[in-house]
Amino acid sequence: MRRDLLTGNAAAAWGARLAEVDYIPAYPITPQTEIIEDLAQWIGRGELEARLVTLDSEHSMLTAAGAAAATGARVFTATSSQGLVYGFEMLYTVAGWRVPLVLVNVSRALAAPITLEPDHNDVLAARDSGFLQIHAETCQEVLDSVLMAYRLTEHPDVLLPVLVNLDGFYLSFTREPVSLPAAAAVREFLPAYQPVHAKLSAGHAMAQGVAVLGGSAYAFFKYQMQRAAEAALAVHAGIAAEFADRFGRSYGVVEGYQLDDAEWVIVMANSFSTVGKAEVSRLRAGGEKVGLLRLRLVRPFPVATIVAALSGRRAVAVIDQNISIGKGGILFAEVASVLRGGSAPPLRSFIGGLGGRRFRSEEFDLMLAALRQAEHSGGSSEPHLLFSETEYLQLREMLRIAHGQK
């Protein structure tokens, strides 16, 4: 084992390298390009025995990825933002093929307006597709999650593709110390892929992805996928325990921070949780019993774990870095949907961090004040949109300058 300073992108590439993938179909998009470039260099230098092919679009890339997996290869690919939604049709198709695949998404906000910075509307748009989703907070977690994702996706009880998400710029280009497990140790944890499903080869004729008519067969296959996703929770627990034994790093379906005695809980996901944790520490120093719950597995949604973690708290805030226009925060709706009954806490919804906008300490003070109020006035599903007077005035000033006004 050695420690390197790696970006999130490089950590993702190392995950694929250590998984000894066979095939990497690719299409460039910022900010994920470094992942594929790293892999291309390793293949060029003979350090990774895999074939990398550049396709004409993410739609084609995901088709090639799924088809190669259906043929029995271990496949890796990566995309971001517009690329993920361009390939959207194939997310459903590849998941329906029930083939193992690890897709890294480097979250970036969706046009329009176009931007390069992150939020999570791209990855959360894919939450109903059948891809399982792991959302990483750190570069180390990116690498470890890619390795765990292969174990998860190739497990015969699962056979659903897995998407590993990391934030563009904030994680993709941030260097952090990352422990690189030795190749031999990884090989023990993740042996070479042996397809357990039917695969495309001359000896085993099969029809894959064929039409189903009449509804009952379609429902049967979709229910199979739902059952597989449910089974993935137990499979993940086993993989995580084995990973912790071998490599000393432990990952749950959620992560609690200062949660045990917390009266007020903030729910977050991805790299901005690091900011959230710092704010929790600050509020704790001021005597406030605040904790943070980070969602790591978004699909399958770890319902029982979340209910157990949030029940009985005085109030809970969910921070969404996404916006379902006309409704509000997506994760808020997800969390709210599983909490009901006597011990369910009042909930408040906050939307911020869109397009990479940083959270501010005042906003966490505001959230805590809102939670105190919520405890007595009950929950509200109205989203609170985090946008300050200062920001509004700055925007007006930019417009004034652009218009040439004095």
Next chain:
Amino acid sequence: MQTRREIYKSIKEIPREEFLAGGTGLCAGCGGLLALRLFHKALGAKTVVVNAAGCMTLVAVFPFTPFHSSWLYTAMASAPAGAQGIRDALDVLIAKGKLPADEDLKVVVVTGDGAATGIGLQATLAAIYRGLDFYYFCYDNEAFANTGFQMSPASPLGSRTATTPIGTTTRKENLFELWRAQRPPFVATVSPAYPLDLMDKVARAGRWRGPKLFISLSSCPPGWGIEPADSVEVAKLAVDTGVWPLKEAHDDEVVHTVIPHRLHPVEEYLKRQARYRHLFEPVRKADILRQLQADVDGYWQRLGAAAPVARVAQDDWSV
């Protein structure tokens, strides 16, 4: 009739072995299915078909498949990318010793003309550019036939479709030349009415690695408005009138593989199909009929003195 064949010279040489069982849910008399069946005979069983959305998507309906080979339905836009993934995976797995070499497969894209000329063209051109070693079989019934016969870029000038009720005003997209511009090793047109020509081309195309195109003009009884029993005859008329030249190209040279000694008038082909009825009644559309004949004549005349000339009755030219 002048013909060019090397491998399948007699109808007796067509293998009796079937790789595509009967009893599919497709329309009676489907020219595309007949062409695909012949195509598959020439390829053999060690084949994987990658399908784009279209009529042939309904050949295999869960839990039944008529194919003795493998089949993967991808999506309308990206069947060639699916072929890429399979080809690459087979190559990598064989190279790494994870798959025995005799488990290798011929990779075939099966697509309609709508996907081939429209939504799937980007993925197709990219696969040719990469030199992907695959067969590309386009059953060209000149419309989006599976969805009720709407206009596609392959719908010919003047033909009626569900979205062009008084006939199209555009010429058929030239898929053969679109491919040829990228110089793949083999491109060909075929017809279910000329089985030996079709199978001979498929067999000979196997000599080359790389992208290999086969466009089969595929008579479509419900869409074209013909009787299922007449399907092959109408497909044959398309060749005999010069509307659908049977040809192939490798390197730069285009070779016509079936050259009728004398072309029949295009009207003989048009009059057999309800999709052209509006050109004849209630009033005769002489301008468009003349244009359609002139297009065919012009094509063959450009080939030079050896080309056949249409025998056209003089009264057909009157306005």
